[in-house]
Amino acid sequence: xxxxxxxxxxxxxxxxxxxxxxxxxxxxxxxxxxxxxxxxxxxxxxxxxxxxxxxxxxxxxxxxxxxxxxxxxxxxxxxxxxxxxxxxxxxxxxxxxxxxxxxxxxxxxxxxxxxxxxxxxxxxxxxxxxxxxxxxxxxxxxxxxxxxxxxxxxxxxxxxxxxxxxxxxxxxxxxxxxxxxxxxxxxxxxxxxxxxxxxxxxxxxxxxxxxxxxxxxxxxxxxxxxxxxxxxxxx
Amino acid sequence: xxxxxxxxxxxxxxxxxxxxxxxxxxxxxxxxxxxxxxxxxxxxxxxxxxxxxxxxxxxxxxxxxxxxxxxxxxxxxxxxxxxxxxxxxxxxxxxxxxxxxxxxxxxxxxxxxxxxxxxxxxxxxxxxxxxxxxxxxxxxxxxxxxxxxxxxxxxxxxxxxxxxxxxxxxxxxxxxxxxxxxxxxxxxxxxxxxxxxxxxxxxxxxxxxxxxxxxxxxxxxxxxxxxxxxxxxxxxxxxxxxxxxxxxxxxxxxxxxxxxxxxxxxxxxxxxxxxxxxxxxxxxxxxxxxxxxxxxxxxxxxxxxxxxxxxxxxxxxxxxxxxxxxxxxxxxxxxxxxxxxxxxxxxxxxxxxxxxxxxxxxxxxxxx
Numbered sequence: 355x356x357x358x359x360x361x362x363x364x365x366x367x368x369x370x371x372x373x374x375x376x377x378x379x380x381x382x383x384x385x386x387x388x389x390x391x392x393x394x395x396x397x398x399x400x401x402x403x404x405x406x407x408x409x410x411x412x413x414x415x416x417x418x419x420x421x422x423x424x425x426x427x428x429x430x431x432x433x434x435x436x437x438x439x440x441x442x443x444x445x446x447x448x449x450x451x452x453x454x455x456x457x458x459x460x461x462x463x464x465x466x467x468x469x470x471x472x473x474x475x476x477x478x479x480x481x482x483x484x485x486x487x488x489x490x491x492x493x494x495x496x497x498x499x500x501x502x503x504x505x506x507x508x509x510x511x512x513x514x515x516x517x518x519x520x521x522x523x524x525x526x527x528x529x530x531x532x533x534x535x536x537x538x539x540x541x542x543x544x545x546x547x548x549x550x551x552x553x554x555x556x557x558x559x560x561x562x563x564x565x566x567x568x569x570x571x572x573x574x575x576x577x578x579x580x581x582x583x584x585x586x587x588x589x
Numbered sequence: 590x591x592x593x594x595x596x597x598x599x600x601x602x603x604x605x606x607x608x609x610x611x612x613x614x615x616x617x618x619x620x621x622x623x624x625x626x627x628x629x630x631x632x633x634x635x636x637x638x639x640x641x642x643x644x645x646x647x648x649x650x651x652x653x654x655x656x657x658x659x660x661x662x663x664x665x666x667x668x669x670x671x672x673x674x675x676x677x678x679x680x681x682x683x684x685x686x687x688x689x690x691x692x693x694x695x696x697x698x699x700x701x702x703x704x705x706x707x708x709x710x711x712x713x714x715x716x717x718x719x720x721x722x723x724x725x726x727x728x729x730x731x732x733x734x735x736x737x738x739x740x741x742x743x744x745x746x747x748x749x750x751x752x753x754x755x756x757x758x759x760x761x762x763x764x765x766x767x768x769x770x771x772x773x774x775x776x777x778x779x780x781x782x783x784x785x786x787x788x789x790x791x792x793x794x795x796x797x798x799x800x801x802x803x804x805x806x807x808x809x810x811x812x813x814x815x816x817x818x819x820x821x822x823x824x825x826x827x828x829x830x831x832x833x834x835x836x837x838x839x840x841x842x843x844x845x846x847x848x849x850x851x852x853x854x855x856x857x858x859x860x861x862x863x864x865x866x867x868x869x870x871x872x873x874x875x876x877x878x879x880x881x882x883x884x885x886x887x888x889x890x891x892x893x894x895x896x897x898x899x900x901x902x903x904x905x906x907x908x909x910x911x912x913x914x915x916x917x918x919x920x921x922x923x924x925x926x927x928x929x930x931x932x933x934x935x936x937x938x939x940x941x942x943x944x945x946x947x948x949x950x951x952x953x954x955x956x957x
Contacts, residue, residue, distance in 0.1 A: 440790075441840060459779050552834065555803050559832035562805070570809040570826045577806040579839050 359473055360384040362403035364394040364420070365435070366413050370458075374407065377462045383469075391415035398424060405473055410436040410447065418450055425451035431472040435460070441580030448534050448581070455532065455581075471530045471587055491526040493588050496565065496574050498526040507565060517542060518561050521554075522585075525575065530587030532578050558583065605657045612655035619654075620667050623647040627676060640676050641697045644668035648701040652708035661705025669698045734915065737781065741774035776818075780851070784919055787844045791919075797926050799836040804828055804867045804874065807839055811846045812865060819854055823862035833867065835874045835947055841923045842947070848916040849878040849943045857882025857940055864938075873929070873946040880940035885933075920945070 361383045363374050375385045386401055388394040391412045398406065406424070410417035421432055434447040437458040444455050453472045456465055489501040497506040505512045505522055514522065520542050525533060535551040543553070562569045576584045627640045648668060652661035673694060674683055685691055748767045752759065759767075791797075805828045812826050846865065853863050860882025867876050920943075924931045929947040936942025 552801055555801075555806075555834070556832060559803060559805065569805050570812055570828055572809060577810050579806065579810050579843060 358382060358384040359404040360386065360401065361469070362386045362388060362394070362397055362401070362406045364388045364391075364406060364412070364417070365409040366390065366411075367409075370409070370435075374465075377466070378469075381466055389413075391417070391420050394420055395423070398428070398430065403430060404476070405469060406430060406432045407469075408432050408434050408452075410434060410443065418446060421447065421450045421452055429476065431476045433465075433468055433472055435465075444578075444581050445534050445536070448532060449536065453531060475530055475587075491529065491588065493526075493529060493574060493586050498523060500526075505565075512564050514561065514564065515557075518557055518564075521557055522561060522565075525583060525585035529585045532582050532584045534582040538582065606659040607657055608659065609656070612660050615654050616651050616660045616664055619647050619651050620664060620671070623668070624671065624675065627672075631676065640672055641668075641693075644672060645697070645701050645704060649704050649708055652705035653712070658706060658709050661709060662702055665698055665701035665705060668701055669694050672697070734781075734785065737915070738778065741777050745771050745774050781915075783844065784848070784915055787841055787919055787923070788915075790838075790841065791922060791926060797838045797841070799838055799927070801834045802837055802839045802842075804833040804835055807835075807837075807843060807846070808865060808867055811843050811850070814843075815847065815850050818851075822854055822860075824850070825862060825864045827864070827866040827868075829867065829869060833869065833874065835949055837927060837947055838923075842927070845920045845923050845945065846876065846878065848920050852916060852943075853878060853880040853882065853940070856885075859883060860940060869949070870946070872949050874949055875944060875946045877942060877944040879936040879938060879942040881938040882940035884935045884939055885941045887935075 361378055363371055363378075363385065365371050365374070365387075366389050371387050371389075375387060378385045386397055386403060388397050391414045394406075394408070394412075397403070408417050408421060412420075417434065417436070421434070424430065424432065431453040432451070433454045433456060434452045435456050435458065436443065436447070444457075447455055453475070454468050456468055489499065491498040491500070495508045498504075499506065500523060503519060505514055505519065521538060524538060524541050535554060539551055539554055558575070559569070562572065562575060565574055566572045574586050576586065578584060623644055627643055630639060630643075645668070648661060648664045651664040655661070670683070673685060673690075674681060677684075677690070678687070685694055748771050752764060752767055808826055808828055812824055815822075815824060850863060850865065853860055857863075857880045860880045862881055864877070864879045866879075867874060869875070921931045924945045924947070927947050929945055931945045932943075934942050934944070
């Protein structure tokens with residue numbers, strides 16, 4: 355182990371901090387804790403964590419504001435950990451630049467998986483997008499070929515419409531990350547249609563029928579209810 | 590806090606002496622009617638006695654129909670001055686000094702003010718009574734929940750402290766099984782809290798916020814969540830071949846499906862598999878959760894959907910079926926709030942079959 359990834363926990367509840375610190379240090383991460391938003395700002399700049407676990411309900415400021423400010427100057431992955439349950443809060447956090455969202459209560463294994471994904475994704479981003487340099491994204495039996503504008507399932511070419519390909523390409527470039535309905539709508543259809551995402555759902559239903567054996571038990575494209583979609587990440 | 594008395598004063602004034610257009614109109618027209626009636630009476634009869642009685646009655650009506658104390662008192666003052674000006678000698682002039690007048694008008698004023706104050710007070714008491722009734726219902730609900738929460742908490746606290754106190758004396762196996770027990774109780778608590786959150790979500794907004802949702806996304810997500818929690822249970826899923834859009838609050842409907850699936854696992858007895866399906870029937874989408882476990886007592890079927898059935902039943906029976914009451918009554922209220930209907934029967938495969946329908950168009954909700 356030459357390098358331990360450093361994780362900053364921003365949370366004001368002692369119990370959660372202790373539990374997270376234990377789980378993370380057992381799993382070989384370097385752990386820092388900030389109890390307030392002000393501390394969080396300071397520690398993000400001074401200790402350059404590899405990932406931030408951000409609680410939205412802090413005593414001195416709203417977590418969303420910290421996230422927005424951070425996004426003005428850094429791409430450090432942020433996973434929002436929150437007890438807020440409304441899907442609007444999830445969407446808001448994701449649109450403000452959060453890489454992922456974990457709702458309390460969560461299982462440690464789930465959180466660790468999300469952390470690994472986010473750190474890996476940010477690593478890939480920094481090493482000049484090595485996944486996409488080849489122009490190909492492979493997930494299990496699914497291959498997205500960006501150069502040829504083709505999608506293959508177990509080597510067989512799948513016919514997709516232009517928009518369907520654009521959607522799957524967008525999800526592929528962000529594999530592992532939840533993209534909100536609004537975000538996908540904006541990328542594919544432009545800002546004008548945001549608000550009614552029925553057209554996206556219909557396209558998604560069609561893609562699902564073409565790529566998934568059983569649409570109710572998807573292997574590649576996962577639905578985050580009320581929030582958006584996520585493509586399984588490259589192993 | 591120098592502001593406190595001022596704040597209290599403004600709050601008080603706003604509560605009891607606030608003005609609004611509707612109440613002002615009521616007051617003015619009531620007084621006008623009183624004048625017309627008295628003028629009419631005057632044509633037939635010179636006696637003054639009925640006039641003050643009519644005005645007191647009007648004050649009472651005004652206090653009954655308007656908010657707060659202001660209008661009643663205003664009407665009393667207007668009545669005293671109006672009667673003195675119009676109906677008593679000297680006509681169309683104020684005079685309170687003629688012998689007997691001070692007592693007459695003072696007593697008329699006091700009677701009407703007291704009448705108005707009493708009426709307003711009765712009205713406020715009625716309001717309080719309604720509120721306390723609601724509070725009582727809420728308290729009953731909280732009591733039922735607290736009772737449900739206490740059982741798993743006791744077991745968690747108990748197991749955890751026993752492990753801490755006797756760390757050495759347990760075998761690895763014993764400790765493991767106790768930790769597993771703690772985990773399962775805590776997981777149950779989480780589910781309970783999810784239901785409670787749905788309740789607050791329902792109470793929080795006047796109407797349910799519906800959006801067009803795809804049936805396959807709902808069912809796919811629900812079945813995955815369920816399989817994660819109960820990997821050993823076989824769940825068959827069927828959905829319409831074509832994409833089906835249904836207006837709903839998807840998180841609430843997901844909660845309904847999860848509750849029904851979990852009920853099948855917990856109360857299904859020898860249940861081996863569950864079928865979850867969505868289909869179109871006329872202008873409704875029909876969801877059903879069917880299992881092949883033990884059938885339910887027909888007597889229970891009859892009452893199972895009544896909101897307070899489990900809360901009352903629990904007083905006499907043991908609490909082995911905890912959580913079912915809140916879960917099911919929440920399911921029915923969610924479906925009802927969507928304008929759909931909910932039913933239970935003994936399904937084709939022997940176990941309980943829960944079915945609910947949701948209108949596919951917004952307007953349908955009003956018809957049903």
